[in-house]
Structures are given as C-alpha cells and as structure tokens.
Amino acid sequence: SQTIHQWPATLVQPVGSPLSLECTVEGTSNPNLYWYRQAAGRGLQLLFYSVGIGQISSEVPQNLSASRPQDRQFILSSKKLLLSDSGFYLCAWSLAGVGNQPQHFGDGTRLSIL
Amino acid sequence: DAKTTQPPSMDCAEGRAANLPCNHSTISGNEYVYWYRQIHSQGPQYIIHGLKNNETNEMASLIITEDRKSSTLILPHATLRDTAVYYCIVDSGSARQLTFGSGTQLTVLP
Numbered sequence: 001s002q003t004i005h006q007w008p009a010t011l012v013q014p015v016g017s018p019l020s021l022e023c024t025v026e027g028t029s030n031p032n033l034y035w036y037r038q039a040a041g042r043g044l045q046l047l048f049y050s051v052g053i054g055q056i057s058s059e060v061p062q063n064l065s066a067s068r069p070q071d072r073q074f075i076l077s078s079k080k081l082l083l084s085d086s087g088f089y090l091c092a093w094s095l096a097g098v099g100n101q102p103q104h105f106g107d108g109t110r111l112s113i114l
Numbered sequence: 115d116a117k118t119t120q121p122p123s124m125d126c127a128e129g130r131a132a133n134l135p136c137n138h139s140t141i142s143g144n145e146y147v148y149w150y151r152q153i154h155s156q157g158p159q160y161i162i163h164g165l166k167n168n169e170t171n172e173m174a175s176l177i178i179t180e181d182r183k184s185s186t187l188i189l190p191h192a193t194l195r196d197t198a199v200y201y202c203i204v205d206s207g208s209a210r211q212l213t214f215g216s217g218t219q220l221t222v223l224p
Contacts, residue, residue: 006157034210044158046211059211090157100146100165100207105157 002027006091006106014114019064019078021109023091026072031093033074034103035066038088050074051096086113118202123219126196132189134218136202139183145206147178149187150214151198158201158214161187192222 003026013019025031035047046059048066056066063082067075074091088110092103119137126132138147148163162169162176164185169176175188189196201217 032210043214044212049210057210092157100163100205102148102160102163103212104160108155108157110155 002093002104004091004093004104004106006089006109008109009107010110010112012112012114013081015083016080019076019081019085019111021076021089021091021111023074023076023106024072025074025093028072028093028095030071030096032096033068034092034094035064035074035076036090036092036105038090038108040087044090048076081113083113086111118204118215120200120202120215120218122216123221125221125223126189126192128194128222128224129191132192132196132220132222134187134189134200134202134220135184136187137184138202138204141182141204142206145204147176147182147185148203148205148212149174149176150201150203150212151196151220152201152217153195153198159198161200192220194222194224196220197222 006023033050036044037047038044048056048058050056050068053068053071064078088108090108091106094103095101146163146165149161150158152158162171162174164176164178178185199217199219201214
C-alpha cells in the first residue's frame with residue numbers, strides 16, 4: 001500500500017531564517033504531488049503541485065519555493081521566512097493519469113514563526 | 115467548483131450509525147462527490163468518493179440521491195476515534211486545488 005511521510009511534525013523558526021520541509025511517498029510511481037497550507041480556522045490553500053521530476057507549478061505568489069529532485073520526493077523551501085508563513089503545511093499525492101482520483105494527505109508540519 | 119452545504123455539527127452515540135448529510139444542488143455532470151475527514155492536528159483523510167452510484171468501502175458508505183443534488187455519508191458503527199470534522203467536496207478532477215468548506219464537526223459520545 002501507499003504511504004506518505006512528512007517531517008518534521010512541528011517546527012519553530014525565527015523570522016528571516018531558511019526553511020526546508022520534506023515529503024516522501026512510498027508504494028507508487030510518478031505520483032502527482034501537492035503542497036498545501038492551512039491557516040488557523042481556514043481552508044486549504046494549494047501552494048504548489050508537481051506532475052513529475054523537476055516539474056513544479058506555483059498556484060500563488062509567495063515567499064516559498066518547491067522542488068522535486070526525485071520521483072517520490074517533494075520539498076518545500078524558503079530562503080527567508082516571514083511571520084505570515086506560519087501555518088499548517090500539508091503534502092499530498094494522487095495517482096497520475098488515472099481518471100478522477102482522490103488526494104491523500106500526510107500528517108502535516110505545524111510551522112510557527114517567531 | 116460547485117459549493118456544498120453541511121450542518122456545522124452533529125453528535126452520535128458510540129456504536130450507532132452516523133449519517134452525515136451534504137447538499138450540492140449545483141453539482142455538474144462530471145463532478146464527483148468526495149468525503150474527507152480531519153482529526154485535530156492531523157492531515158485530511160480520504161474516506162470515499164462517488165459519481166452517481168452508491169459506494170461502500172471498509173470505512174463508510176456513500177449514498178447519492180438520484181438527482182445528485184445531495185448525498186449522505188454513513189459510518190455504520192461510530193467509535194470515539196471517528197470524532198472529527200467531515201468535509202464533503204465536489205470535484206471534477208480538472209482543478210488541482212481541493213476546496214474544503216467548513217465541514218461538519220462530528221462528535222461521537224460514549
């Protein structure tokens with residue numbers, strides 16, 4: 001079966017510091033991958049999605065970037081964090097090219113910027 | 115994407131069936147109905163989805179009305195661990211962003 005791992009689970013970072021969140025998927029090949037942010041009391045906002053290695057699409061302008069160095073690895077980064085980057089970050093995957101398929105989420109990273 | 119309407123909260127006794135309704139009166143012909151749930155401090159968990167036929171899996175059953183304007187998620191024997199916010203989403207699969215509404219807070223009572 002497929003599994004998705006995100007780490008770390010929680011992170012406290014000072015303003016202006018760099019960020020690297022990692023997400024890996026096991027048990028499937030060439031998945032679609034997604035990064036979402038969920039602000040407190042609000043819905044999910046799609047930040048990035050990827051349909052293959054090195055292929056990244058950004059949904060909203062922001063202080064963050066994403067990379068997909070391997071088929072099942074998705075990384076969310078920032079060079080300098082802002083206070084507004086605080087939130088709950090979620091990685092998700094779905095089967096590619098197979099009709100209407102659900103997205104499956106990791107357990108998320110809770111990021112607090114001080 | 116079509117919008118969905120769900121009651122903000124529901125209670126259910128442990129061991130009983132939990133029936134969670136969802137209205138999606140403007141659903142399009144190519145849009146599926148998806149159900150997810152989110153337990154506090156965890157990522158959303160996919161439960162089930164369907165187009166027009168009723169669906170059942172190891173977690174739940176999904177009943178979609180014939181006109182597809184509403185659906186009901188059924189947890190046949192609710193446990194305390196089923197306490198979560200349940201989201202009903204309609205999605206054609208063409209939009210990458212899943213749009214979660216405010217959902218229903220289901221509380222399973224001992």
